[in-house]
Amino acid sequence: MSFMLKDIDLCSPFEEITISADRNGLGLLLRYRRRPIAFVMLDFQPGTSLSVEDILAIASRTTGRKLLQEKLREEFSFPADSSVQKSLTVAVCTRGRPQMLTRCLEALRRTRRPEEARLGELLSLEPQRYEILVVDNAPSDDRNQAVVGRFPDIRYVREPLPGLDFARNRAITEARGEFIAFVDDDVVVDEWWLEGLHGALEDNPDASGVTGLVLPYALETPAQILFESRGGFGRGFEPIRYGQVSPGNPLYPCGAGIFGAGANMAFRREVLTSLGGFDEALDTGVSLPGGGDLDIFYRLIRAGHTLVYEPRFAAFHEHRQDLDGLRRQYVSWGRGFAAFAVKSYRADPAQRAQFRRLAVWWCGYQLRELYRSLRRGDMSLVRMVLAELAGGLFGILGEYDRSSRRITKLRSRAA
Amino acid sequence: MNGYGPRRMVDIDIARPLPELQGDPDFAGAFAVIWRDRVPLCTLDIQNGELPLSPDAVLQSILQRAVPAIGWRLFGEDFAAHPPLPPGKRRNRNSPDLSAILNATDLLDRLDRSLEEEVETGGPTVSLIICTRNRPKQLAACLRAVGVLRPPPEELIVVNNSPSDKATEAVVREFSDIRYLVEPKPGLSAARNAGIAVASGEVIAFTDDDVEVTENWISRIKRAFADPDVMAISGLMLPRELETEAQVAFQLRLRRGISLPFRPLTFDSAFFEDWRSRGVPCWLIGAGANMAFRRQIFDHVGLFDERLGAGAAGCSEDSEMWYRILARGYSCRYDPACVVRHSHRRTVEEARTQAFLYMRGHVTALVVQAVEHGHLGNLVRLFAKLPWYYLREFTGTLWRGFDINARLTLSEIAGVPAGLCYAAAHIWQPKHRAYERLRVALAPTT
Numbered sequence: 068m069s070f071m072l073k074d075i076d077l078c079s080p081f082e083e084i085t086i087s088a089d090r091n092g093l094g095l096l097l098r099y100r101r102r103p104i105a106f107v108m109l110d111f112q113p114g115t116s117l118s119v120e121d122i123l124a125i126a127s128r129t130t131g132r133k134l135l136q137e138k139l140r141e142e143f144s145f146p147a148d149s150s151v152q153k154s155l156t157v158a159v160c161t162r163g164r165p166q167m168l169t170r171c172l173e174a175l176r177r178t179r180r181p182e183e184a185r186l187g188e189l190l191s192l193e194p195q196r197y198e199i200l201v202v203d204n205a206p207s208d209d210r211n212q213a214v215v216g217r218f219p220d221i222r223y224v225r226e227p228l229p230g231l232d233f234a235r236n237r238a239i240t241e242a243r244g245e246f247i248a249f250v251d252d253d254v255v256v257d258e259w260w261l262e263g264l265h266g267a268l269e270d271n272p273d274a275s276g277v278t279g280l281v282l283p284y285a286l287e288t289p290a291q292i293l294f295e296s297r298g299g300f301g302r303g304f305e306p307i308r309y310g311q312v313s314p315g316n317p318l319y320p321c322g323a324g325i326f327g328a329g330a331n332m333a334f335r336r337e338v339l340t341s342l343g344g345f346d347e348a349l350d351t352g353v354s355l356p357g358g359g360d361l362d363i364f365y366r367l368i369r370a371g372h373t374l375v376y377e378p379r380f381a382a383f384h385e386h387r388q389d390l391d392g393l394r395r396q397y398v399s400w401g402r403g404f405a406a407f408a409v410k411s412y413r414a415d416p417a418q419r420a421q422f423r424r425l426a427v428w429w430c431g432y433q434l435r436e437l438y439r440s441l442r443r444g445d446m447s448l449v450r451m452v453l454a455e456l457a458g459g460l461f462g463i464l465g466e467y468d469r470s471s472r473r474i475t476k477l478r479s480r481a482a
Numbered sequence: 483m484n485g486y487g488p489r490r491m492v493d494i495d496i497a498r499p500l501p502e503l504q505g506d507p508d509f510a511g512a513f514a515v516i517w518r519d520r521v522p523l524c525t526l527d528i529q530n531g532e533l534p535l536s537p538d539a540v541l542q543s544i545l546q547r548a549v550p551a552i553g554w555r556l557f558g559e560d561f562a563a564h565p566p567l568p569p570g571k572r573r574n575r576n577s578p579d580l581s582a583i584l585n586a587t588d589l590l591d592r593l594d595r596s597l598e599e600e601v602e603t604g605g606p607t608v609s610l611i612i613c614t615r616n617r618p619k620q621l622a623a624c625l626r627a628v629g630v631l632r633p634p635p636e637e638l639i640v641v642n643n644s645p646s647d648k649a650t651e652a653v654v655r656e657f658s659d660i661r662y663l664v665e666p667k668p669g670l671s672a673a674r675n676a677g678i679a680v681a682s683g684e685v686i687a688f689t690d691d692d693v694e695v696t697e698n699w700i701s702r703i704k705r706a707f708a709d710p711d712v713m714a715i716s717g718l719m720l721p722r723e724l725e726t727e728a729q730v731a732f733q734l735r736l737r738r739g740i741s742l743p744f745r746p747l748t749f750d751s752a753f754f755e756d757w758r759s760r761g762v763p764c765w766l767i768g769a770g771a772n773m774a775f776r777r778q779i780f781d782h783v784g785l786f787d788e789r790l791g792a793g794a795a796g797c798s799e800d801s802e803m804w805y806r807i808l809a810r811g812y813s814c815r816y817d818p819a820c821v822v823r824h825s826h827r828r829t830v831e832e833a834r835t836q837a838f839l840y841m842r843g844h845v846t847a848l849v850v851q852a853v854e855h856g857h858l859g860n861l862v863r864l865f866a867k868l869p870w871y872y873l874r875e876f877t878g879t880l881w882r883g884f885d886i887n888a889r890l891t892l893s894e895i896a897g898v899p900a901g902l903c904y905a906a907a908h909i910w911q912p913k914h915r916a917y918e919r920l921r922v923a924l925a926p927t928t
Contacts, residue, residue, distance in 0.1 A: 123580045127579070132553065135552070135557075139589055140541070143500070
């Protein structure tokens with residue numbers, strides 16, 4: 068199984084699509100005036116030709132309403148408050164993947180707003196407003212430093228303590244921007260990512276956090292297709308404001324996965340500092356890979372701030388290519404989620420009843436997924452669900468405490 | 483935050499600059515109705531925790547929800563709504579014509595023009611019948627709203643049902659041009675039938691004494707009957723206020739989670755046949771507080787069933803009438819442009835009584851429908867679907883807690899055996915008094 072990816076803006080003329088001989092499906096991203104409005108995955112025989120009418124028919128089935136919605140939105144014009152100049156640091160925390168890092172940085176330099184220079188140029192044209200900062204986490208060699216050295220105007224910093232949240236917190240202290248965006252090193256930002264971030268902040272001037280749409284960078288392997296067909300990192304194509312209440316969500320805000328993905332997020336830097344930064348006992352790599360983003364989103368909301376999900380703030384993530392890697396990823400998500408839940412359960416007594424309900428819901432959800440996948444006879448899917456369940460169970464059994472002890476040791480060794 | 487706290491009522495016209503929505507400490511949230519030139523597009527229920535909302539955020543909330551109604555007005559069939567299908571059945575939906583949408587410009591101007599085209603002069607004559615019983619203050623407010631109707635109905639009839647004092651008559655006397663009559667047989671159906679017997683209009687419209695009609699209600703009704711195939715019209719019922727827990731709970735339960743439709747719906751024999759084997763959900767068609775009929779339909783199918791309705795079984799005289807109309811092959815049309823504002827019951831006790839009577843009436847109607855038409859689907863609903871529904875509702879209660887919603891559900895459940903008893907006792911009675919005898923009895927009026 069392997070899909071082609073195509074990106075079509077319905078406002079610009081587009082051509083027919085021919086499915087290559089080595090692909091048996093299509094992942095189609097539809098936009099309206101640069102704004103992503105739908106992502107569709109469809110099976111096709113290799114060699115199938117899709118005419119412009121075929122593509123319009125697909126678009127119509129999936130996004131006719133949304134298209135009308137976007138056209139209506141255009142007719143309500145609001146004066147954009149671009150008088151407020153915001154400064155931005157883009158932080159890429161990385162470890163040992165120089166080729167991916169190169170690709171990530173090149174995409175960052177290409178992103179822009181319409182009628183403006185690309186971010187790569189803005190780094191030298193407006194250095195007080197924009198910077199890109201690479202935090203190399205506990206590197207064992209100089210490869211990443213060499214990569215960054217090839218790009219003018221990109222800052223490089225080393226964080227010796229291993230752990231994604233050590234790196235993120237280092238980025239917070241080293242950054243100079245009022246806002247800090249975190250982009251994972253396996254992510255390629257959209258050309259209009261910068262427009263999306265500015266747009267989210269202009270529409271929601273009170274937002275302290277912004278999460279973005281994360282789409283697949285490739286659907287070349289069965290593992291990538293499986294992950295994306297379960298929803299991937301998608302949170303939809305409607306902007307969402309998250310505040311203190313979310314009617315209709317009885318588990319709010321404890322089910323922090325709804326807020327977005329850590330692979331593509333941005334914050335007001337002083338708010339992060341006021342929250343004490345990321346929890347370094349989470350996201351500690353092989354031992355506890357995950358949970359740091361859930362935790363920061365949760366604490367942001369609990370502290371009274373507003374978080375916004377903005378589909379225009381889009382990026383492409385390279386999903387795990389092989390099924391075993393994906394399975395390990397699911398285990399780590401289960402562990403990360405459980406660790407976050409346990410930590411928050413202890414730290415936030417007011418929400419304990421909610422967390423208990425969340426645990427019940429989570430188990431119910433996983434069991435339903437298991438039932439569904441067994442009915443379909445999809446054994447790889449069954450293994451993934453079992454992996455996430457297993458991760459959750461490990462996590463409940465003291466994962467967070469073990470991790471805390473580990474990092475205390477780390478910090479004392481470093482001191 | 484209490485999900486049943488009071489809501490501040492807000493009207494937002496998108497033809498004007500959008501407002502910022504502020505929180506109000508006296509209310510738990512805001513209930514906004516979104517309009518474009520007096521045509522409703524959608525509603526928004528916003529909790530205080532989500533407020534304040536900037537105009538941008540208000541727009542974002544509105545856009546997604548208003549698209550179906552706007553899409554229908556601009557692109558017609560492509561965005562048309564259809565009556566719901568039973569679970570398990572699927573409808574082949576036509577996808578909208580994407581190039582038409584892509585190439586369209588000036589959408590809001592086109593929307594305004596389509597709304598202008600709808601203002602109707604002429605059309606059938608309308609007799610408006612209001613039945614009332616011992617609620618003089620509400621009746622006064624209702625009649626004041628009726629007085630603002632532009633155009634007014636050609637005839638306004640107030641039927642005082644089995645009054646216990648002169649208060650209602652006194653209120654009616656304060657207004658002019660009302661044909662007033664008294665119907666001594668208690669029951670909303672009996673009163674409605676008395677009104678029909680004396681009405682002279684080509685179209686007979688009904689509203690209730692706890693309702694305030696909107697200024698263009700009659701105009702919209704006339705417009706809706708322009709299509710000669712339309713025999714019955716129902717309209718949109720919005721809340722007048724949501725100040726008490728009982729009112730909010732009633733509003734949220736109104737359509738059992740199916741949101742108020744803001745696009746016209748045609749209920750026809752296809753809809754009837756789809757549902758017949760499991761009980762046709764005629765209560766989805768509308769509410770007796772906002773309905774109108776071409777008068778000859780009463781010659782075809784008869785008058786309102788006097789065993790049903792407030793004062794008798796408790797409810798469902800309206801849905802049973804629609805059932806008969808559909809069973810005969812005629813169509814009913816729901817038109818959300820015909821808008822009224824209803825005052826829901828304020829206290830929990832009244833709401834519980836209402837819930838009980840609603841179910842008692844509904845169960846009686848199911849028996850009546852099964853007996854009169856031989857449609858066993860009504861019994862399938864009564865003995866299979868309803869119990870299953872209440873079982874699910876109760877497991878939901880374990881999750882959500884025993885709140886006012888659960889109390890109302892309990893009252894409803896009590897209505898079921900009560901309905902069976904009522905039906906057993908009254909099924910032997912005739913459906914209604916003979917039309918001709920009614921006309922003669924009511925002929926000389928004050």
